[in-house]
Amino acid sequence: MPFELLIALRYLREGRAQTWLILVGVGVGVAVIIFLSGLIGGLQKSLVARTLGSQAHVVVRPREELPRLLPTHGGAIVESLMERPAQRVRSIVQWQHRLADIERIDGVTTAAPSISGAAMAVRGDGANAVTVRGIEPGSYGRIVNLDSLIVRGRLDLDGFKAVIGTELAHELGLDVGNRFRLRVGTEQEGGTSGVYTVSGIFDIGNKDLNARWVFVSLRVAQSMFGLEGGASTIEVKGERIYDAELIAQQINGSTGLVADSWMKSNAQLLTGLRSQNSSSVMIQVFVILAVALGIASVLAVSVVQKSREIGILRATGTRRAQILRIFLIQGSIVGLLGSAVGIVLGVGLNVFFSRIIQNPDGSATFPVMFDSVLYLRSAALAIGVGLVAAIIPARRAARMDPARIIRSG
Amino acid sequence: MTDTPATLLRLSGVTKDYGSRVITHVLRGIDLEVTAGEFLALTGPSGSGKTTLLNIIGLLDRPTAGRLEFRGADVAQLDETETTAARGRGIGFVFQFHHLLPAFSARENVMLPLLADRGRRDREMQERADELLDEVGLADRASFRATDLSGGQQQRVALARSLVMRPPLVLADEPTGNLDSESGNQVFQMLRDFNERHRTAFIIVTHDDRLAARCDRVVHLVDGQVESDTRQGAT
Numbered sequence: 001m002p003f004e005l006l007i008a009l010r011y012l013r014e015g016r017a018q019t020w021l022i023l024v025g026v027g028v029g030v031a032v033i034i035f036l037s038g039l040i041g042g043l044q045k046s047l048v049a050r051t052l053g054s055q056a057h058v059v060v061r062p063r064e065e066l067p068r069l070l071p072t073h074g075g076a077i078v079e080s081l082m083e084r085p086a087q088r089v090r091s092i093v094q095w096q097h098r099l100a101d102i103e104r105i106d107g108v109t110t111a112a113p114s115i116s117g118a119a120m121a122v123r124g125d126g127a128n129a130v131t132v133r134g135i136e137p138g139s140y141g142r143i144v145n146l147d148s149l150i151v152r153g154r155l156d157l158d159g160f161k162a163v164i165g166t167e168l169a170h171e172l173g174l175d176v177g178n179r180f181r182l183r184v185g186t187e188q189e190g191g192t193s194g195v196y197t198v199s200g201i202f203d204i205g206n207k208d209l210n211a212r213w214v215f216v217s218l219r220v221a222q223s224m225f226g227l228e229g230g231a232s233t234i235e236v237k238g239e240r241i242y243d244a245e246l247i248a249q250q251i252n253g254s255t256g257l258v259a260d261s262w263m264k265s266n267a268q269l270l271t272g273l274r275s276q277n278s279s280s281v282m283i284q285v286f287v288i289l290a291v292a293l294g295i296a297s298v299l300a301v302s303v304v305q306k307s308r309e310i311g312i313l314r315a316t317g318t319r320r321a322q323i324l325r326i327f328l329i330q331g332s333i334v335g336l337l338g339s340a341v342g343i344v345l346g347v348g349l350n351v352f353f354s355r356i357i358q359n360p361d362g363s364a365t366f367p368v369m370f371d372s373v374l375y376l377r378s379a380a381l382a383i384g385v386g387l388v389a390a391i392i393p394a395r396r397a398a399r400m401d402p403a404r405i406i407r408s409g
Numbered sequence: 410m411t412d413t414p415a416t417l418l419r420l421s422g423v424t425k426d427y428g429s430r431v432i433t434h435v436l437r438g439i440d441l442e443v444t445a446g447e448f449l450a451l452t453g454p455s456g457s458g459k460t461t462l463l464n465i466i467g468l469l470d471r472p473t474a475g476r477l478e479f480r481g482a483d484v485a486q487l488d489e490t491e492t493t494a495a496r497g498r499g500i501g502f503v504f505q506f507h508h509l510l511p512a513f514s515a516r517e518n519v520m521l522p523l524l525a526d527r528g529r530r531d532r533e534m535q536e537r538a539d540e541l542l543d544e545v546g547l548a549d550r551a552s553f554r555a556t557d558l559s560g561g562q563q564q565r566v567a568l569a570r571s572l573v574m575r576p577p578l579v580l581a582d583e584p585t586g587n588l589d590s591e592s593g594n595q596v597f598q599m600l601r602d603f604n605e606r607h608r609t610a611f612i613i614v615t616h617d618d619r620l621a622a623r624c625d626r627v628v629h630l631v632d633g634q635v636e637s638d639t640r641q642g643a644t
Contacts, residue, residue: 312508
C-alpha cells in the first residue's frame with residue numbers, strides 16, 4: 001500500500017466520530033441527489049412513456065388544402081370571398097414511397113401508415129363522436145404497443161371488427177362481442193355506415209382518448225373514408241424520443257409533408273419537464289456545495305488536530321508533496337465511501353417510495369428510475385468534490401513549518 | 410573539498426533572528442564542527458538557543474546568516490525536496506515528548522522514515538524495524554500501538570525510529586527530560602551503545618549535568634553563543 005494511502009486511511013480510522021459524521025454528511029448529500037434524480041427521472045419517464053404509449057414520435061400528414069383563386073375570364077374582375085376550406089380526410093400522395101423515404105432517415109426505427117377520420121359510433125339511442133383510426137396491427141404495433149393496452153378481449157381487426165376504449169364501451173354499454181354502428185358523414189351527403197363487432201377494449205390511461213378512439217383495420221378505414229389504397233397519416237418512431245423534433249424537421253424538409261413531433265404536440269408537458277429539470281439541478285448544486293463545505297471544514301479541523309503529527313512526519317523525511325497527497329486522498333476516500341453510503345441510502349429511499357407507497361391498483365404512486373449511470377456519476381461527483389474540497393486544508397498542511405510545530409511541543 | 414572525511418557537520422558564523430519589528434537574536438555567530446561518531450552534549454540555560462541550533466543542524470530551520478555544511482554540502486544550496494531528502498536519510502530525531510504517531514504500531518512508527526523514503530512497505534524495512542526494536546528491548550511490543558506503551562518505551566521506539574535510516578547523525582532534544590531517572594538512564598545508555606556500536610554521531614540537548622558529563626564533548630551555549638566547548642573522556 002502506498003505510504004500516503006496508508007497514512008490517510010489510518011487518520012480516517014483514528015478520527016472515528018469525525019469520519020462517520022462526514023461520511024454521513026456526504027452520504028446524505030449523495031442520497032438526496034440520487035433520490036431526487038430517481039424520483040424526477042422516474043416521474044418524467046413515466047409521463048413521457050404515458051404520453052408516447054398512445055402516440056407516435058412523429059405524425060406525418062399531407063399539407064393543408066388551401067383556397068384556390070377562381071380563374072379570371074377575359075380580364076373580367078371577379079369579386080370573390082376567400083374562405084379556408086374544411087379539411088377532408090385525404091391520402092398522402094404515393095404514401096408507400098414517402099414511407100420508404102422516411103424509414104431511410106437517420107434515427108428513424110420504423111414507420112407505419114394509418115388513416116384517421118371522424119365518425120359517429122351509434123348503438124341504439126346512444127351516439128358518440130369518435131375518431132376512427134385505421135391501422136395495420138403489425139406495423140402500428142411497432143410504434144404503439146396496442147396489444148399491451150388491451151384490458152378485455154384481444155387486438156383483432158380482421159374484417160369488420162373494432163377495438164374500442166373503456167370509456168366508449170361504458171358510454172355505449174358495449175362489451176367484447178357486442179356490435180355497434182360506425183357512421184361517416186350523413187346519408188344525405190352520401191356518407192357510409194357499417195356494423196362492427198367489438199373484439200377488444202383498451203385503456204391507454206387517458207379518459208378522453210379512451211372515449212374517442214376506435215381502431216379498425218386500415219383496409220376497412222380506407223373504404224370507410226373513400227381512400228382506396230390510401231393512408232392519411234404516416235406514424236413514425238425514432239431511436240431517441242428527444243430527437244423527434246429533429247426527425248420531424250428532416251421529414252418536412254425531404255418530403256414536403258407536414259410532420260408534427262410529440263414534442264411539438266405536447267409543448268406544455270415539455271416545458272413542465274424542463275422547469276422540473278432546472279429546479280432539480282439547482283437543488284443538486286446547493287447540495288454539492290454543502291457537501292464540499294462539510295468535507296473542507298472537517299479536513300481543516302483535522303489538519304489543526306494533526307499538526308504535531310504532520311511536524312513529526314516532515315521531520316522524519318516526509319516531503320511536502322506527500323503531506324499534500326495524504327489529505328487529498330482523505331478527501332477522495334471520504335467522497336468515495338460517502339457516495340457508497342449515499343447510493344445505498346438513496347436507492348433505499350427510492351425503493352421505499354416505489355414499493356411502499358402504491359396506488360390501489362398496485363402501481364407505484366411515485367414511479368422511480370433506477371439508473372446505474374446516475375449512481376456512477378454521483379460517486380464520481382462525490383469523489384471529485386471530496387478532492388477539490390481537500391485542496392485548501394491539504395495545502396495548509398503541506399505548508400506547515402515542522403520546526404515551529406516541534407518547538408511548541 | 411577541504412573537509413577531512415571525518416567531518417560531518419560544520420557551522421560557520423551561524424546566526425538566527427526571529428521577528429520583524431522587534432528582532433530577537435537567538436543565535437549569534439555559532440562556529441561548530443562535529444565529526445563522525447562523536448557523542449556531544451549541547452547544554453545551556455533556557456533560552457540560550459539550544460533547540461534553535463538543533464533545528465538548524467537538523468535542517469528543519471534555516472539560519473539567518475552564516476554557513477552550514479552537512480556531509481560536505483552547503484545546505485543553503487539545497488531546495489526544499491533535497492533538504493527533506495538530506496534530513497530524511499542523513500539525520501535522525503529524538504524529541505523530548507516522544508512524538509510518535511498514536512494511530513500506528515511501534516513497528517510502523519519505526520518504519521515511518523523508510524516508508525516516506527521508499528513510498529511503500531516492503532519486507533526488508535519490516536525486518537529492519539524489528540531488528541531495531543529488538544536492540545532497544547521492545548521486540549515483544551512491536552505490534553503495540555504507540556499509545557499503549559509507557560513513556561520510556563515510547564522514547565525507545567523514537568530512538569529506534571531515529572536510527573532506521575542508518576543516519577550518520579542523530580539529534581536528541583532532551584531525550585530523557587520527560588522520563589523518570591531509571592528510564593532516563595536506560596535510554597541514555599542506549600544512545601551511548603548505538604554510538605559505540607554503529608559510530609553514529611549524537612548531539613544531545615540536555616539540562617542534566619550528570620548526563621552531559623557522560624558525553625565525549627560538551628558544548629555550552631549562553632545567549633546564543635558558544636561559551637565553552639570541552640572534550641572529556643568517556644565514562
